[in-house]
Amino acid sequence: MANKAQHGQNQITHALDEAVMGLFHLRAVLIAGVGFFTDAYDLFIIGAAILLINAEWHLNSTQIGLLGSTSLIAAFVGAFVFGRLADLLGRKKIYGLEAAIMAIGSIASAFSPNITWLIVSRFVMGLGIGGDYPVSAVIMSEYANRKDRGKLVGMVFSMQAVGLILGPIVALTLVASGISHDIAWRLMLGLGAIPAMAVIYFRRRMPESPRYVSQVLGREKEAATSLQSYSEGHVVVQEAKDVSGKRLSAWSFLTNWTLLRTLIGTAGTWFVFDYAYYGNSISTPMIMKMIAPHASLVANLSWSLIIFAIAAVPGYILAFMNIDKIGHRRLQLIGFAVMGLAFLAMGVIPGITAMVAPFLLVYGISYFFAEFGPNTTTFVLSAELYPVSLRTTGHGLSAGIAKFGAFIGVFLFPIMTHALGLSGTLTITFVFAVAGFLLTLLLPEPAMKSMESLSENHVPVEEVAMQEG
Numbered sequence: 001m002a003n004k005a006q007h008g009q010n011q012i013t014h015a016l017d018e019a020v021m022g023l024f025h026l027r028a029v030l031i032a033g034v035g036f037f038t039d040a041y042d043l044f045i046i047g048a049a050i051l052l053i054n055a056e057w058h059l060n061s062t063q064i065g066l067l068g069s070t071s072l073i074a075a076f077v078g079a080f081v082f083g084r085l086a087d088l089l090g091r092k093k094i095y096g097l098e099a100a101i102m103a104i105g106s107i108a109s110a111f112s113p114n115i116t117w118l119i120v121s122r123f124v125m126g127l128g129i130g131g132d133y134p135v136s137a138v139i140m141s142e143y144a145n146r147k148d149r150g151k152l153v154g155m156v157f158s159m160q161a162v163g164l165i166l167g168p169i170v171a172l173t174l175v176a177s178g179i180s181h182d183i184a185w186r187l188m189l190g191l192g193a194i195p196a197m198a199v200i201y202f203r204r205r206m207p208e209s210p211r212y213v214s215q216v217l218g219r220e221k222e223a224a225t226s227l228q229s230y231s232e233g234h235v236v237v238q239e240a241k242d243v244s245g246k247r248l249s250a251w252s253f254l255t256n257w258t259l260l261r262t263l264i265g266t267a268g269t270w271f272v273f274d275y276a277y278y279g280n281s282i283s284t285p286m287i288m289k290m291i292a293p294h295a296s297l298v299a300n301l302s303w304s305l306i307i308f309a310i311a312a313v314p315g316y317i318l319a320f321m322n323i324d325k326i327g328h329r330r331l332q333l334i335g336f337a338v339m340g341l342a343f344l345a346m347g348v349i350p351g352i353t354a355m356v357a358p359f360l361l362v363y364g365i366s367y368f369f370a371e372f373g374p375n376t377t378t379f380v381l382s383a384e385l386y387p388v389s390l391r392t393t394g395h396g397l398s399a400g401i402a403k404f405g406a407f408i409g410v411f412l413f414p415i416m417t418h419a420l421g422l423s424g425t426l427t428i429t430f431v432f433a434v435a436g437f438l439l440t441l442l443l444p445e446p447a448m449k450s451m452e453s454l455s456e457n458h459v460p461v462e463e464v465a466m467q468e469g
Contacts, residue, residue: 011237012214012223017146017450024231025143025152031206032139033159035199038102039129039136040163042192043071043278046122048171048301052185053118061414063115069410070119071105071126072278075403078130083396084250086135087389091142091212094135094392095203101128103196110190125192126403132199133399134392137383142211142391146450150328150380154320157379161308161316161371168305175298206230211451215388218245247389253397262385263397265442269332270378270402272432272439276343277370278406303360311364315371328377328384329445333437335373340433342366347427374436378402384446387455 019025046068054064078098086094105125112118136156144152170191174184207230213223224240252259323331342365346352352359378398386394416425446454 010214010220010243011240012210012220012227013450013452015227015235015237016143016210017452019145019231019235021145021148021152022231022234024234025145025148028140028143028206029152029155031199031202032136032156034195034202035099035132036136036156037159037163038099038192038195038199039132040160041167041195042102042106042125042129042163042189043075044164045167045170045188045192046071048167048304049185049188051301052175052181053115056182056185057115059115061418064414065411066119067115067122068414069407071122071129072403072407072410074123074126075130075133076400076407078127079133079396079400079403080130081127081396082131083134083392083394083399086138086392086396087216090208090217091135091139091392092206092208094131095139095206096200098128098131098135099196099199099203101125102132103128103193103200106190106192106196110186110193112186128196130396130400130403133379133403134383134395137379137395137399138392139206139209141380141383141451142209142388147448148324149384149451150323150447151320153380153383154323154376157376158316158320160375161313164308164312165305168301168308172298172301172305175301211388214240216245216247218243248387250390250393252390253394259386259390261442263394265439266378266382266385266394266398267401268439268442269336269374269436270382270398271405272436273336273370273374273378274402274406275409276339276429276432277375278409307360307364307367311367312371315368315373316376319372319376323376323380324447327445327447328380329440329443329447331372332374332377332381332440335369335375335377336433336437336440338369339366339373340430340437342369343426343430343433347423347425347430352423374440381443381446384451385443385454388451391451 050059050064050067053059053067059067078101082094082098102125105121105123105128108121108124109118112121137153140153140156141149167188170188171184174187175181177184207226210223210227213226214220220237220240220242224237227235227237253263254260319331326334342362345362346359346366349358349362352362382395382398383391413425416428420428444454
């Protein structure tokens with residue numbers, strides 16, 4: 001084993017950074033990714049379910065907005081709380097807890113007797129989803145090597161595509177089966193508990209993050225042993241030595257300008273993106289109803305599935321395959337630029353929102369560059385730009401603020417389309433894409449660099465030694 005690397009790396013971090021990608025990396029992708037698949041399914045299935053619930057319960061626009069967005073405001077809270085706890089208590093203590101909360105919320109949603117119960121159940125589920133964001137991302141970033149980190153974390157995020165696709169498939173299958181709509185929407189929401197329970201099992205068998213154990217707790221020997229076991233001998237650290245662990249205070253986000261600028265960059269870009277993305281994605285069945293008002297429910301759901309399958313999925317795949325080659329920050333800039341232009345086109349071209357084929361083409365382009373851009377990169381950048389003792393805190397803050405943006409987008413979308421029309425609403429979304437492009441310029445390019453070297457560049461040497469509390 002080579003001597004300690006520069007930039008404050010210990011033996012564990014150097015070994016992880018330089019490891020050749022192996023099966024243990026893919027195992028970590030799967031374990032983290034199943035959690036993120038669950039997040040995506042639970043968040044987006046509500047768009048299809050709302051069509052059935054509204055027909056049964058005759059909701060007003062405020063109730064529709066709340067039903068679609070409640071889990072997002074809860075995710076705002078969950079990401080803050082569980083992100084911070086994962087830095088204070090360790091990742092492993094949070095691994096399965098947030099998944100259990102998701103499962104409880106999904107099951108409670110399926111048995112809702114009224115709209116109030118359903119909204120409360122979705123809030124509980126959203127707490128777990130918010131907590132899973134920083135955990136899923138950081139599990140992978142802390143096992144990843146330096147050269148493939150963007151790809152590996154991006155692969156975890158691409159499980160969102162599976163959730164996006166499976167949601168409309170489940171909805172179509174249930175509706176086409178002829179079962180009562182009341183049972184159909186309950187099954188749609190309740191099925192989210194199954195992968196959540198699988199997450200609980202697999203994550204409890206996963207060891208604590210070696211980077212956290214070695215750098216924060218100072219137990220490098222323990223980290224070396226668990227890493228060798230988990231990687232099945234793929235990564236071996238011969239000369240591990242226990243050292244004093246170091247923690248940064250959470251107040252560093254306010255007292256250190258470089259760290260604060262990074263938070264403004266990661267949280268700000270994710271906020272404006274989620275405003276645009278979730279407002280449109282969860283409302284896609286509603287959008288299809290606007291441009292094709294006489295289409296059947298099955299046709300409406302089919303259009304949503306086609307958009308996700310043809311436009312979104314290739315974007316996810318190309319993103320994780322190319323993110324390390326293009327650059328994490330650069331890919332985000334490209335995505336914001338093109339999706340913004342697509343939103344502008346949908347907003348200003350006369351009559352486009354009344355023509356199914358042209359609208360779907362431009363809408364599909366916006367979706368492709370959302371995935372091949374900020375939808376993937378905001379998740380990745382927030383998991384790699386912070387010091388290890390603040391990594392889930394920084395990601396949780398970013399994800400939480402982003403989900404607040406998503407809440408605003410989803411809640412306001414039906415209200416804005418009623419007041420401004422679909423064209424006016426999409427034009428406003430273009431402005432948010434421009435803001436995301438500009439905020440991205442605050443961030444450094446982390447591709448191919450060790451996370452420890454990025455941390456040193458962000459936090460002054462005297463602050464690195466500061467202890468929590």
